[in-house]
Amino acid sequence: MKIFITYASAGTGHFKAAQAIRDYISTQNQDFQVRLIDVLEYSNFIFKRMYKYGYDFLVNHCLWLWSIGFYVTCARIIYPLIRSYTSILNRINTKKAASLFIQEQPDVIISTHFLPSKIASYLKKRNKINSKLVTIITDFGVHPFWVTEGADIYITASGVTKEKLLSRGVSGEKIKVLGIPVNNKFLQPLDKERLRLKLGFKKNKLTVLVVTGSFGIGPIEEIVDALHEEVQILVVCARNEKLFKHLKNKNYSDAKVFGFVDNMHELMAASDIIVTKPGGVTIAELLITELAPIFVSAITGQETTNLTVIQSYGIGKRAKKINEIKTLVLGYKNNPEKLVAVKERIKQIKKPKVLEDIFNVICQSSV
Numbered sequence: 001m002k003i004f005i006t007y008a009s010a011g012t013g014h015f016k017a018a019q020a021i022r023d024y025i026s027t028q029n030q031d032f033q034v035r036l037i038d039v040l041e042y043s044n045f046i047f048k049r050m051y052k053y054g055y056d057f058l059v060n061h062c063l064w065l066w067s068i069g070f071y072v073t074c075a076r077i078i079y080p081l082i083r084s085y086t087s088i089l090n091r092i093n094t095k096k097a098a099s100l101f102i103q104e105q106p107d108v109i110i111s112t113h114f115l116p117s118k119i120a121s122y123l124k125k126r127n128k129i130n131s132k133l134v135t136i137i138t139d140f141g142v143h144p145f146w147v148t149e150g151a152d153i154y155i156t157a158s159g160v161t162k163e164k165l166l167s168r169g170v171s172g173e174k175i176k177v178l179g180i181p182v183n184n185k186f187l188q189p190l191d192k193e194r195l196r197l198k199l200g201f202k203k204n205k206l207t208v209l210v211v212t213g214s215f216g217i218g219p220i221e222e223i224v225d226a227l228h229e230e231v232q233i234l235v236v237c238a239r240n241e242k243l244f245k246h247l248k249n250k251n252y253s254d255a256k257v258f259g260f261v262d263n264m265h266e267l268m269a270a271s272d273i274i275v276t277k278p279g280g281v282t283i284a285e286l287l288i289t290e291l292a293p294i295f296v297s298a299i300t301g302q303e304t305t306n307l308t309v310i311q312s313y314g315i316g317k318r319a320k321k322i323n324e325i326k327t328l329v330l331g332y333k334n335n336p337e338k339l340v341a342v343k344e345r346i347k348q349i350k351k352p353k354v355l356e357d358i359f360n361v362i363c364q365s366s367v
Contacts, residue, residue, distance in 0.1 A: 002033040003362065004106040004131075006116035009038045010055045013281035017112040017138050020181040024355040025362070027184075035106075039097040039116045047093035051115075059299050070143070070301035079144050086145070087118065094119050102128050108362055110134045112181075114145040121150030132365040136358070137161060138180050139280035141305030144168060153361060155179075157280065158349060160309045178358055179351025180284035185265040187288060187352055195270035199256055201232045206333050209271040209291070211236035211264075211282075218297040219322060221247060223275055226326045228252045231333060234267050265289070272339060273332060275325060278307040278316070287315075287350040292342040294319050294328050314345045 003025065007018040015038070022036045040048045058066035073082050091098070097119050101109070109131045111117040123129045136155045137146050142164040146154075154170060156162050157180045165175055193203035201207060208231050212218040220243060224235055233255040237244035244259045261267065268274065268289040276282055278295045283306055286293050293316040298304050310316045319325040332339045351357070 001031075001108065002035075002104065002106045003108045003110065004035050004037055004101070004104070005110045006037045006039055006113070006120075007111070008040050008051060008113040008115040010040075010051050010113070011279075013138050013279050014113040016183065016281050017136060017181045018110070020183045020355065021110060021112075021136075021358060024181075024184055025359060028359055037097075037100070037116075039094060039113075039119060042097035042100055043094045063300065067300035074144060076144075083144075087122065090115065090118055091122065098123055098128075101131070105129060106131050108132045108134060108365055110136065110362065112136045112138050114143070114148075117146070117148050117151060121148035124150035134362065134365060136181065137165075139302045139306055140283065140309035141302060142168065143302065153365060155358060155361065157284065158309060158313075160312060176357075176361060178361070179354035180280055181354055181358060182281065182285050182288055183265065184355055186268070186285050187355065188265075190266065190269040192270055195266055196232075199234070199270060201254075201256075201270070205232050206273070206329075207232040207234065207271045208329060209234045209236070209267055209274045210276075211238070211267075211274070212277050212297055218277070222322045223296075223325055224252065224255055226322050227329055228255045230326070231273075231329060234258070234271060236261055236264070236267065273329060275319075278303045278310065280306055283310055284351075284354075287346050288352060290343045290346050290350070292332060292339055293317070294325055296320075296325065313349055315342060315349075 005018045005022045007014040009015055018036060022034055025032055025034050040051055101120060101123055109120045117135045120131060120133045132152045133150050134153045135146065135151045140157045140161055142161060147168050147170060154165055154175045155178050156175060159177055162175045162177050166172060196203045196207060208227060210220055210223050210233060212220060220235060224233055227233055235247060235255055235257045238260050244257060247257045268285060268291060271291055273294065274286050274291040275294045275296060278298050295307050295316055295318045298307055307318055317328050319328060
C-alpha cells in the first residue's frame with residue numbers, strides 16, 4: 001500500500017503530527033510505501049514563502065491582522081466566496097503537488113493540514129485520483145478550511161471537535177474521535193522521580209515546565225523570576241538564543257534553562273505543571289503526560305478556540321499577568337488535591353492509543 005502523509009510547513013504542529021504518524025507506521029509494517037510530503041515544497045516560490053513566513057510574521061508582529069483574517073474567513077455568510085477564491089489560488093500555486101498526486105496515485109493520503117486536503121479533494125472530485133483521504137485536524141476547534149467534500153475520514157481531537165464538524169454538515173460516519181497524533185516517545189511510561197534526579201532536581205518537589213513554542217516568545221523571563229524561589233523550573237527557550245544566553249547567565253538556583261530540545265517528552269514527564277501556549281499538538285502532548293496546564297500568550301483564533309474547548313472539560317487555566325501565573329502555581333503547590341483533580345479529568349479525555357488507532361483506521365480505509 002502506498003501512503004502519502006502530507007502537511008504544510010506553516011507552524012511546527014502540522015509537521016510534528018505528520019512525522020509522528022510516519023514514524024509509527026514505519027515500525028508497524030515494512031511493506032507500506034510511506035512518503036512524508038510538505039506540499040509547499042511542490043508550490044511556487046512566492047506562494048511557499050508567503051505560506052511559510054507569512055503566518056510567522058503575522059502572529060509575531062501583526063496579530064491584529066491575523067485575528068481579523070481568521071474570523072473573517074470563519075464567517076458563514078461570506079465563506080462560499082472565500083472558498084471559491086482560495087480554491088482558485090491553491091490550484092494555481094500547487095500544480096506540482098497535484099501532479100505528484102496524479103502521477104503516484106497513492107492508496108491513502110493522510111493530511112495534517114487543510115491545504116493538502118483541499119488539493120486531494122479537488123483531484124478526487126474530478127476523478128484524477130482515487131485515494132482515500134484521511135484528514136487529521138490538529139486543533140480542538142474547526143476552521144471551515146478543514147472541511148472538504150473529498151475527505152473520507154476526519155480524525156478529531158475531542159467530542160467537542162466532532163460536534164463542530166457536525167455543525168458544518170460533515171456526516172457523523174466520517175468522524176472518528178481518536179486524538180491529535182504525538183510522537184510515540186510521549187506514549188511510553190517514564191519514571192518521574194528518576195528523570196528529576198537526572199536533571200539535578202529534588203525528586204519530590206513541585207516542578208513547572210515553561211515553554212511557549214518554537215520561537216520562545218512571551219514573558220518567559222518574568223515567569224521564571226516570579227517562580228524560581230517557589231518551585232523547580234524547566235525553561236525551554238527554543239530558537240530564542242538571546243533569551244537562552246541571558247537566562248543562563250542569571251544562574252537561577254532551582255531552574256534549568258534549555259535552548260532547542262529534542263527530549264521534550266522527558267521534560268514533560270519530569271514536570272507537574274506546564275506554562276505554555278495552547279497549540280493543538282502541545283495540548284495533546286500535555287494531556288498524554290498528564291500535566292496541569294496554565295495557558296499564556298494565546299494566539300487569537302485557533303489557540304483561543306483550543307483553550308475554550310479544553311477548559312470545557314475542566315482542564316487548564318488562562319493567565320494574562322505574571323501574578324496570575326504565580327497565584328495559580330502556588331494554588332497547586334499549597335493544595336495538592338487540586339493537581340490530583342486536574343489529572344483525573346485529563347485521564348477522562350487523553351488518547352494514549354492515538355497512533356495505534358490512527359494506524360488501524362489507515363489499514364481499514366484501504367480495504
